[in-house]
Amino acid sequence: MIISPMWRRRLIDYLMAEGQPDKSGVSNYDRMQRELQPSDVILVEGRSRIAEVIKTITKSTWSHAALYIGRLGDLKDAALRRQVAAHYEGDPEEPLLVEAVLGKGTVVTPLRAYRNDHLRICRPHGLNARDRDRVILHAIARLGFDYDVRQILDLGRFLLPYGVIPRRWRSTLFDHQAGEVARTVCSSMLAEAFSTVNYPILPVIRKDERGELKLFRRNLRLTMPRDFDLSPYFAVIKYPLLGEAEGYRVLPWDTEGWICNGARECYPPGTTVLTQSERWQPAEWAEGKMRIWWYDLLFYLPDWLSESRFKLKNIHFDEGDVRHAWRWLNRPLLALLGTQSVTRDEREEDSPG
Known part of the structure; x- marks a missing residue:
């Protein structure tokens, strides 16, 4: 399918939009x-x-x-x-x-x-x-x-x-x-x-x-x-901001005992919880990332197709189609999580009474 120049430009602008720079270089x-x-x-x-x-x-x-x-x-x-x-x-x-x-x-x-x-x-x-x-x-x-x-x-x-x-x-x-x-x-x-x-x-x-x-x-x-x-x-x-490593003894280290997970997440001494989650769960993190990517694709693609002058005939998306498509695309991840019933609706359907 050929994409019109207008939509091609919009897609490129969307992909090339930059986030905020990290000030802690x-x-x-x-x-x-x-x-x-x-x-x-x-x-x-x-x-x-x-x-x-x-x-x-x-x-x-x-x-x-x-x-x-x-x-x-x-x-x-x-x-x-x-x-x-x-x-x-x-x-x-x-x-x-x-x-x-x-x-x-x-x-x-x-x-x-x-x-x-x-x-x-x-x-x-x-x-x-x-x-x-x-x-x-x-x-x-x-x-x-x-x-x-x-x-x-x-x-x-x-x-x-x-x-x-x-x-x-x-x-x-x-x-x-x-x-x-x-x-x-x-x-x-x-x-x-x-x-x-x-x-x-x-x-x-x-x-x-x-x-x-x-x-x-x-x-x-x-x-x-x-x-x-x-x-x-x-x-x-390499070109370190504060000089070469030979002078590591004179680098301006913090002396109060603060601990930082990143430039915007620092904690004073005595803080017991140093992370947003006590235990990082890679599968759950990946699930969230993939859900965002696939939902963006599945929700915005139908709108794009309907507005484009190159329409696909006899195609209709509803909420159930999106859910089934998402589960099909993420089947390796679902297998990794060890479950095939991940949505609240399905759990309610399987419950007695």
């Missing part, structure tokens, strides 16, 4: 700017709805990756400077990133756009200057490419532990046909850039017939932001 942004070098990969812990989905399905802190290309004046090639300038109209002294963003495609973004986010620098260890320039050249050549939404959906379907549709069926992730593509996603675009100089991220390592180790290229479309963090070939550069 432990990293020094100004120091990070001084630490950065061209070809560094910047990992971002996003705050949008789509970022939460990516972090959930990839089981990682990081939802996004971008390539640092330096300032406009750092680009030695005049043609490259003109190409970047065509996509950026800000301060020429501003540190710049090349990234693929949902709803925008591959764009140039000033580093300060992520000032309030949790970031990590991943530096390709030993990458020489010539290959560094080639990596940056490849990323800049992708400016203007659309964002590949289909690839993100297929990746999510591939990573989920279960699903109605087979994970590889009609998936774009395993289409190895040659040819130039006009769409990309953040991590795949960076993986392509480093592959042009044969720089490894997380290669497949196997033994050949003679028992010698050999590196094989991993499917670039399966690359995720977390892979740069996990890669043994990328050094993680």
